[in-house]
Amino acid sequence: MPSTNLTLMWEPQLESMERSELESLQLQRLSETVQRAYHQVPHYRNLFEENAIAPDSIQSIQDIRKLPFTVKDHFRQNYPYGMFAVPMRDIVRIHSSSGTTGKPTVVGYTRRDLDTWSTLIARLLSASNVTADDVIQIAFGYGLFTGGFGLHYGAEKVGASVIPISSGNTQKQLMIMKDYLTTALICTPSYAMFLAEAMEQAGIRREDLRLRTGLFGGEPWTDQMRRQIEERFNIHATDNYGLSEVMGPGVACECLEKKGMHINEDHFYPEIIDPVSGEVLPLGEMGELVLTTLTREALPVIRYRTRDMTRLIPEPCACGRSFLRMEKPSGRSDDMLIIRGVNVFPTQIEEVLCSIEGCEPHYKLVVDRQGSLDVLEVLVEVNEHLFFDEMKKQNALVKRIQQEIRSMVGVSATVRLVEKKTLERFEGKSKRVVDKRIQHPAQG
Structure with a gap:
């Protein structure tokens, strides 16, 4: 498969700038962000004063370590608009997270923010060689979730033809994919697998489609799943990363080298910390990703703890981009399972299952407690022949x-084989873990 080059960059002069030039730009934008947050957001002003931090104390990029962290609870405590740095008359778009626990996090965008966001998505698409000649089928949900609309306007910016089908209605997805000559698919990787399964069941061959590339995100996925998606659709499959609190999709993306996601460092400053101590870790070590927005007007976010576990890759990429890359997140520090003292991420189990012939990429992890011991059960679909x-x-x-x-x-696990198509399928983010230990706490 081909490598990328400068012609596949939306903004080559920025995406390949020298590190010294980038760091100078980051410091300038960080100083402006800190000033805006202190003077316009009461939450940050109070947080700075509680920690005896003056906004003009940021004299070098390393001084960012003096600043306090932002966590999801801060958004909930300031629900709905308390984290905004501009008056509501300047807010032209409002999105929010799913709010699966407690209040949702509400995020706002100025007109300039939306233009920045579209540019970031144009970078993401260009990195996967999507151009004005493509027909893009966006199967992310449209609405308060940032995925659908965020990717939509960036796709229009590159001049592609956009099919805003949203998520769900799998049979219609396949019909449109075939009849409308879709060349690029955007959705979660788990839904891509679901579509591939439905496509095969409907007797649609990959040769019947015009698909040539897929851009997937919204949840962790393994390289084994990537290979299955690429094989079943005969496409390039690239990963992208984003989160509502920081911007939405467009924070980082893979190029066709597929060796880590390039973080748009001129807009987001990344750090890796120890999730327990909060200390910044050396470049290349695994830890929790922390992001600071550098250009966000409506919602400046300082040192946001993403809870995503990854590492930064400093080595140059063959594509020519100079931005640091991040590995695919292995999981989340708050979703990480601790089983008998061992840290376990669902993606580790997925990697094992995808590497074994006969196992389908659909599984469920059930964690429970028997007496004082944690137990792990893995339900995995297998093909009909094996079942x-x-x-x-x-x-x-x-x-x-x-x-x-x-x-x-x-860790040891009990494994139960189940028939194909037994486990629940997901049109959005997959939910593959059931932790029953909350209902069955340790005795004693």
């Missing part, structure tokens, strides 16, 4: 999965 095969072969597969999980993750 109805003789018990000896099924037992051998179960044993292999258990051994691979123990080897990679370091």
Whole structure:
């Protein structure tokens, strides 16, 4: 598969700038952001004063470490508009998170913010070689979720033809994909797998489609799943990263090298911290990603703890971009399962399952407590041939999965094979973990 080059950059003069020039720009924008946050957002002014921090104390980019963290609860405490730095008359768009626990986080955009956002998405699309000649099918939800609209306007900016189909209605998705000659698909990776499964069931061959690339995000996914998506659709599959509190999609994206996601460092300053101590870790070490917005007008966000676990890659990329890359997040520090003292991320289990022939990329993890011991059960779909095969072969597969999980993750698991299409499918973000320990706390 081809490498990218300068012709596949939306803003080559910025995306490939020298580090010294970039760091100078970051400091200038960081100073402006800190001033705006202190003077326009009471939450930050109070936080700075509580920590005896003056906004003009930021004299170098390293001084960012003096600043306090922002966490999701701060958005909830200031619900709905308390984190905004501009009056409502300057807000032209409002989005919010799903709000699965407590109040949703509400985010706003000025007209300039929307233009910046569209430019970031244009970078993302260009990195995957999407151009004005493409027909893009956006199967992210349109509405308060930032994914659909965020990607939509960036796609229009590059001049592509956009099909705003939103999520759901799988049969219609396939019909439109075939009839409207879709060349680029945008959705979650789990929904892409669902579409591939439905496509095969409907007798649609990959050769019947014009698809050539897919841009997937919204949830962690493994390289094994990427290979399956690429094979089943015959496309390039690239990853992208974003979160509502910071901007939405467009914070970072893969190029066709697929060796990490380039963070748009002229708009977001990244750090990696120890999730327990909060200390900044050396470049290249695994930890929690922290992001500071550098150009956001409506909602400046300082040192936001994303809870996503990753590392930054300093080595140059063959595509020519000079921005640091981040690895695919291995999971979230707050979604991380601790089982018998071992840190376990669902993507580790997924990697094991995707590497074993016969296992489908659909699984469910059930964590419970028996007495004082944590127990992990893995439900995994297998193809029909294996499911109805003789018990000896099924037992051998179960044993292999258990051994691979123990080897990679370091915990023992009970494995249960289930028939294909038994487990729930997801049109949006997948929900593959059930932790019953909340209902069954440790005794004693």
